[in-house]
Amino acid sequence: xxxxxxxxxxxxxxxxxxxxxxxxxxxxxxxxxxxxxxxxxxxxxxxxxxxxxxxxxxxxxxxxxxxxxxxxxxxxxxxxxxxxxxxxxxxxxxxxxxxxxxxxxxxxxxxxxxxxxxxxxxxxxxxxxxxxxxxxxxxxxxxxxxxxxxxxxxxxxxxxxxxxxxxxxxxxxxxxxxxxxxxxxxxxxxxxxxxxxxxxxxxxxxxxxxxxxxxxxxxxxxxxxxxxxxxxxxxxxxxxxxxxxxxxxxxxxxxxxxxxxxxxxxxxxxxxxxxxxxxxxxxxxxxxxxxxxxxxxxxxxxxxxxxxxxxxxxxxxxxxxxxxxxxxxxxxxxxx
Numbered sequence: 001x002x003x004x005x006x007x008x009x010x011x012x013x014x015x016x017x018x019x020x021x022x023x024x025x026x027x028x029x030x031x032x033x034x035x036x037x038x039x040x041x042x043x044x045x046x047x048x049x050x051x052x053x054x055x056x057x058x059x060x061x062x063x064x065x066x067x068x069x070x071x072x073x074x075x076x077x078x079x080x081x082x083x084x085x086x087x088x089x090x091x092x093x094x095x096x097x098x099x100x101x102x103x104x105x106x107x108x109x110x111x112x113x114x115x116x117x118x119x120x121x122x123x124x125x126x127x128x129x130x131x132x133x134x135x136x137x138x139x140x141x142x143x144x145x146x147x148x149x150x151x152x153x154x155x156x157x158x159x160x161x162x163x164x165x166x167x168x169x170x171x172x173x174x175x176x177x178x179x180x181x182x183x184x185x186x187x188x189x190x191x192x193x194x195x196x197x198x199x200x201x202x203x204x205x206x207x208x209x210x211x212x213x214x215x216x217x218x219x220x221x222x223x224x225x226x227x228x229x230x231x232x233x234x235x236x237x238x239x240x241x242x243x244x245x246x247x248x249x250x251x252x253x254x255x256x257x258x259x260x261x262x263x264x265x266x267x268x269x270x271x272x273x274x275x276x277x278x279x280x281x282x283x284x285x286x287x288x289x290x291x292x293x294x295x296x297x298x299x300x301x302x303x304x305x306x307x308x309x310x311x312x313x314x315x316x317x318x319x320x321x322x323x324x325x326x327x328x329x330x331x332x333x334x335x336x
Contacts, residue, residue: 007119008329009116011110011111011114012040012042012044012111012150012323013040013043013045013111013147014143015185015286015320016036016146016286017037017296018034018036018221018222018244019245019288020155021204021218021248021251022201022204022205023201025165026202028139028169030157030165030169031155032205033157034222035143036155037143037152039149039324041321042099042100042319043098045098045112045114047094047096047097047115049116049120050093050094050123055090055092057091058072058091058092058094059094060094062098078140081136081139082120082121085126088124088125098112109144110141110143110144112144113141114144114326118137118326121136122328130172131172134146134155134170134171135166138171143155145171148325149325149326150323150324151174152229153171154171156168156170156171173325174230178232179232179237180298181237181297181321183320183321184294184309184320186309186315187316187317188265188269188291189265189290189291193261193291200261203255204252204255208251210247211251214251217244218248221240221243225244242286242296245287265291265313266293269313270285272309281304282301283295283296283297
């Protein structure tokens with residue numbers, strides 16, 4: 001192990017078309033059901049990790065300033081996992097630059113921890129394959145397991161009889177998907193949400209009477225979604241994605257106390273999507289833990305749909321297409 005090294009990695013957020021919602025193990029971040037997502041080609045996160053053998057503590061900065069206490073603690077816990085695996089106790093300086101709003105339901109934690117996993121593994125000398133990087137990223141944020149990969153990715157939940165549940169839960173890319181898909185991201189509110197995804201997830205699983213039926217339906221949705229994508233059937237994939245997202249938000253609103261992420265403007269976008277569909281456009285909505293709506297559509301219709309949704313809401317709409325896997329910057333790992 002050298003005295004010090006630096007590594008830089010970039011990762012992109014992913015949007016789940018079949019949602020991850022609910023854990024069977026909080027510490028290991030093991031999901032209750034499989035999920036399936038599309039990694040975007042917008043909103044990248046770039047993270048630099050530098051080992052500092054003589055530093056007394058880790059230093060975490062985000063977007064040019066000190067990270068919040070909660071964010072820094074999550075990063076330090078993650079670095080502790082990396083240190084355990086590398087047998088190197090060096091503290092580190094972590095600098096993260098986001099181009100996606102944090103805590104707004106736009107998957108900033110997915111891109112953030114995927115980039116951190118790739119950079120930290122390289123800086124600490126771990127030689128990890130894609131599946132092991134996915135398992136590692138999962139420990140920081142569940143959905144980060146999928147952002148390790150580009151395009152469409154499937155994250156496996158461990159089965160009830162898995163001998164090693166940790167090893168059984170990782171994402172993998174779906175090869176052979178030939179589909180011209182885009183996601184129009186309507187940026188209704190980029191501020192942090194009032195209830196974190198983690199708290200909302202716990203509350204929903206513990207108190208929502210609708211959650212068990214949504215979970216069973218979601219497992220079926222996953223199988224149907226994969227088949228639709230492999231068949232190049234975007235219309236069926238879109239219908240499944242919209243139904244799955246609306247079902248998830250129904251479970252949130254039936255929790256005690258309720259969690260309400262969707263706003264009046266969210267519902268306005270949903271109505272516009274339905275109107276566009278009635279008019280012959282191929283478009284379907286999905287929403288994560290936040291008010292912002294993402295609209296799945298054919299790539300050649302994305303500009304028209306984004307313009308229509310922007311005009312209707314007065315909000316910026318960003319067109320995203322399937323994006324790349326998380327990657328280490330060439331030449332970024334360097335001793336000094």
